[in-house]
Amino acid sequence: MAQMPKRVKHRKSQRGRIKGDATRGNRVVHGDFGLQSTQGGWIAAATIEAGRIAGTQYMRGEGRLYVRMFPHKPITSIPLETRMGKGKGEPEYWAAVVKPGTVLFEVSGVSEAAAKMCFARLAAKMPVRVRMVRRRAI
Amino acid sequence: MAETFQVEPRLPRGKRFARRERQAGKVPAVLYGHGQEVLPLSLDGAAVLAAVRHGARLVELTGAVQESAFIREVQWDTFGTEVLHVDFSRVSADEQIEVTLPVEMKGTAPGVKDGGVVQQPLHELTIECPAGVIPEKLLININHLALGQVLTVAAVDLPAGAKLVTPADIVVVQCQLPVEQEDLEAGPGATAEPELIGRKAEDEEAAEE
Numbered sequence: 001m002a003q004m005p006k007r008v009k010h011r012k013s014q015r016g017r018i019k020g021d022a023t024r025g026n027r028v029v030h031g032d033f034g035l036q037s038t039q040g041g042w043i044a045a046a047t048i049e050a051g052r053i054a055g056t057q058y059m060r061g062e063g064r065l066y067v068r069m070f071p072h073k074p075i076t077s078i079p080l081e082t083r084m085g086k087g088k089g090e091p092e093y094w095a096a097v098v099k100p101g102t103v104l105f106e107v108s109g110v111s112e113a114a115a116k117m118c119f120a121r122l123a124a125k126m127p128v129r130v131r132m133v134r135r136r137a138i
Numbered sequence: 139m140a141e142t143f144q145v146e147p148r149l150p151r152g153k154r155f156a157r158r159e160r161q162a163g164k165v166p167a168v169l170y171g172h173g174q175e176v177l178p179l180s181l182d183g184a185a186v187l188a189a190v191r192h193g194a195r196l197v198e199l200t201g202a203v204q205e206s207a208f209i210r211e212v213q214w215d216t217f218g219t220e221v222l223h224v225d226f227s228r229v230s231a232d233e234q235i236e237v238t239l240p241v242e243m244k245g246t247a248p249g250v251k252d253g254g255v256v257q258q259p260l261h262e263l264t265i266e267c268p269a270g271v272i273p274e275k276l277l278i279n280i281n282h283l284a285l286g287q288v289l290t291v292a293a294v295d296l297p298a299g300a301k302l303v304t305p306a307d308i309v310v311v312q313c314q315l316p317v318e319q320e321d322l323e324a325g326p327g328a329t330a331e332p333e334l335i336g337r338k339a340e341d342e343e344a345a346e347e
Contacts, residue, residue: 004332005332006332006333007332007333007334007335008332008333008334008335009334009335009336010334011331011334021216021217022216023216026216026217026218027218036217036218038217061255061316062255062316063255064255064257091331100216100217101216101217108257108258109255109256109257109258133217133218135240135261136214136218137190137193137239137240137262137275138190138195138209138211138212
């Protein structure tokens with residue numbers, strides 16, 4: 001089941017713009033290796049879930065996968081064959097807003113080769129370009 | 139053997155000049171500590187990157203200054219590929235300093251043969267030790283880690299003369315049976331909406347009326 005917030009202040013949000021690079025959430029924190037976005041974009045809750053399932057199924061109980069993003073943004077849309085106007089559409093899904101540099105997933109407790117294979121499967125699900133990064137000492 | 143950096147004085151100061159330094163393949167840096175003057179410096183970017191990647195912390199500065207220094211902080215770009223700035227603090231080899239170091243596991247846990255998975259919840263810890271013996275990383279031996287056991291900060295091998303700053307009872311490594319990451323509980327459905335903050339439920343409003 002895809003994630004979404006438990007409580008929100010407003011049902012709908014404006015589109016917004018993704019400006020600049022990530023200055024937070026751009027380091028590997030929990031695991032040994034991370035999957036870092038090199039593009040900005042919206043990642044739907046269902047896509048995050050698809051990535052999580054792909055990653056956990058590959059690891060089969062070895063190591064641990066961490067999801068470092070959360071779909072906070074409600075995305076609305078207007079139904080097909082509807083005349084324009086009559087207000088903003090209804091919320092359709094939830095998405096995580098990702099800036100270039102954001103670490104999307106992390107893994108720990110597996111070898112680098114296994115992490116690479118895991119991320120390759122996971123990256124195929126993502127709508128943004130990604131690269132593998134490792135934990136930094138300082 | 140400490141890494142040696144050839145440094146030059148950095149003048150004038152300011153973000154424009156720092157940016158030009160970086161474009162020329164250099165890294166702006168600053169040297170401070172021991173109650174002496176703060177010196178803006180510049181040094182070769184490739185040398186800094188190589189030293190930092192190899193975990194160097196205590197370095198020798200030559201050129202504009204002749205001192206041993208401790209790499210206090212490194213600023214990275216968004217993608218963690220380039221060093222933007224380095225903070226050096228003056229140290230003498232026998233001075234006690236606080237330093238945060240990565241912790242790595244050493245050995246193979248027997249608990250893995252019993253079906254366990256080794257997890258490391260704590261990746262770095264802070265110690266106080268003489269500047270001359272700062273290791274690249276701290277090691278924790280997991281050769282006796284059985285299934286269901288944990289190793290705390292107290293089990294980490296420390297260099298001579300070092301003492302822990304991080305509380306000793308924090309878990310560093312544990313060996314547990316793998317837990318299936320539970321499916322996020324099936325909610326009321328894809329069309330369900332979250333609760334609105336500050337808006338009362340309709341039945342509550344009706345009850346008030």
